[in-house]
Amino acid sequence: MNPEHTHGTVLALDLGLKRTGVASGDLSIGIAHPLTVIQADSTDARLTAIGKLMTEWQPVLLVLGLPTHADGSEHDMTRVARNFARKLESRFNLPVFLVDERHTSTEAESELHARGIHGKKNKALTDAVAAQLILQGFFDARLTA
Numbered sequence: 001m002n003p004e005h006t007h008g009t010v011l012a013l014d015l016g017l018k019r020t021g022v023a024s025g026d027l028s029i030g031i032a033h034p035l036t037v038i039q040a041d042s043t044d045a046r047l048t049a050i051g052k053l054m055t056e057w058q059p060v061l062l063v064l065g066l067p068t069h070a071d072g073s074e075h076d077m078t079r080v081a082r083n084f085a086r087k088l089e090s091r092f093n094l095p096v097f098l099v100d101e102r103h104t105s106t107e108a109e110s111e112l113h114a115r116g117i118h119g120k121k122n123k124a125l126t127d128a129v130a131a132q133l134i135l136q137g138f139f140d141a142r143l144t145a
Contacts, residue, residue, distance in 0.1 A: 006028065007026065007028035008028075009057050009058060010024065010059055010063060010135060011023070011053060011057055012025070014101065015046075015064060015080070016127060017041070019038065019127045020037065020050075021038075021127025021130050022131050024059075024135075027139075032136040032139060033132060034125065047087065054092055061096070063096070064081060068100065097138060099138045099141075100137070
């Protein structure tokens with residue numbers, strides 16, 4: 001990581017083809033928070049919505065969940081995420097860090113279930129909480145590096 005990135009806002013994304021979870025946090029504090037869920041069926045619509053968040057939050061870098069099979073091997077969504085990371089870097093001129101996102105959606109569902117959040121409310125929040133878990137993993141990895 002670039003040494004100048006020791007503070008500032010970070011946005012994390014849990015990319016989905018219909019819903020993309022978004023989380024935020026600050027590098028100096030290292031605590032992630034769920035932010036929102038973007039409902040978008042196309043890459044252009046997703047990038048437009050992310051652009052609005054970029055203007056509002058002014059992040060210094062982005063984190064994107066990298067989906068893989070349980071054994072770490074790649075699949076179609078892995079390639080989609082890598083391509084999307086390149087589009088984010090190109091469009092917003094910020095570094096994009098890819099973070100292993102295996103099991104984050106399952107963990108997010110479990111966490112919401114434990115808090116008594118079920119049904120449609122759970123579905124709406126799962127992607128944002130998954131993005132939070134991705135970002136928290138990024139922050140935690142920085143502390144142990």
